[in-house]
Amino acid sequence: MLHLRIVSPPESTADVLTLLREHVGATHLVHFPGAAVQPAGDVVEADVAREATDEILAGLCAMGIDHSGGITLEQIDTALSDAADLAEDRAPGDAADAVVWEELVARTGEESRLNATYLAFLTIACLLAAVGVITDSPVTIVGAMVVGPEFGPLAAVAVGLVRRRFDLVKRASVALGLGFLIAIAITAGGTWLGSLAGLFDASVILGNHNVDFVYQVGPWSLIVAVLAGAAGMLSMTSAKSAALVGVFISVTTVPAAGYIAVAAILGEWQRVLESAGQLLVNLVGIVVAAALVLLLRNKRAATDDAPRPLSLG
CATH class of the missing domain: 3.30.70.260 (ACT domain)
Known part of the structure; x- marks a missing residue:
């Protein structure tokens, strides 16, 4: 209650x-x-x-x-x-x-703000992803997925589109766009310093590695993103927040951003493009799936409420 x-x-x-x-x-x-x-x-x-x-x-x-x-x-x-x-x-x-729409709008609106805390979490997540790419560590990649705060703004975009709250869509889009750009730039800077210090070279991303799934975009990337977006929105609207952890470690948004930074510093521009494609597919898939879940729930709520006119006496 x-x-x-x-x-x-x-x-x-x-x-x-x-x-x-x-x-x-x-x-x-x-x-x-x-x-x-x-x-x-x-x-x-x-x-x-x-x-x-x-x-x-x-x-x-x-x-x-x-x-x-x-x-x-x-x-x-x-x-x-x-x-x-x-x-x-x-x-x-x-x-x-049950969906409490005002609660959902307030919650996603708060999580979609471009502030220092959001940027810190996103940057740390991208740095962790870069370390995972360099060390070929899937465990570190999973850690980066969990730390990443990007689902909040993605959910806010979906809520804003469904509720026609375009101010929310704009704010969340800015948080996503600028947030990832800043995080990738800082991660690239850290990668550059690491390469200057001789900690690694281009061989860390050449050949076959356990973390190659991060940049390998394909149909399964979209399928996973859609399923994760649907599960995430179901979790938010039903107050079952524990399921969000599973959503975070299902999609490769933050790992793809970290891979972009590493590949760019090492001059592997094909990997940069592939990672950017992976990032875009995940972002779009999550938003579309989350919006569809909200539309279905909104339609169901309207149908259920129709026979019960509100009486004020």
Whole structure:
């Protein structure tokens, strides 16, 4: 379940309470008249079944509470209550299949920002990938996949396209484009320093190696990217975040970026082009698959909600 807290203008509180009382997916309703200071108003709290959250949020936003007051959501890890069990049983659908769109937009929007933390993780991941390429270490390549933060912006692009939030698409695209360029440039600089120090030469990427899959783009690259994108979005929308680790180690976005840096410094431009192709195929495949998952879920949600008009009394 999710804990819902609402700061409501006094003139809207009656409608808010009516909405929550009448919805089968809401329980543990609490009202604190005049408790809110900034913005001023009443505070209303309730616990809501995940599968009912999107409908309740839509009703609150229709009242303009998101503009005149405030709405916050928090995950409840444990709820020991017959009333909570009843609300989850009565709410239509299943919690694992429910999509809380506002939560998803907020989450992906936060993860799509081009900030120092994002750049640091992406750069470290590319540097790890470069080390994996140079040392022919698949384990290090897997480590780079796990560290890479690129799925957040990719998911944000998919969410923005489906919800027509083109500001989100633009911000996430900038984070991906500039982020990878900066990370590749820094990794190339580190590779150049390593080559000057005599740590390796061009032979490290010539011949057959265990990590050649990083740059070898083909139909399977797209298939894996599509499956990973679908699994990743299912994980994000169903709150099963553990599955994201499997997504991270399935695609070769960060390893391809690291390979680009190493191959460029060593003058292997054919490998640079092949790695760039691998990177592009993975990025596009993930976004397309994630967007298709969201479209299917959005269509299903619209179908399920159609017979249940929201009543405000």
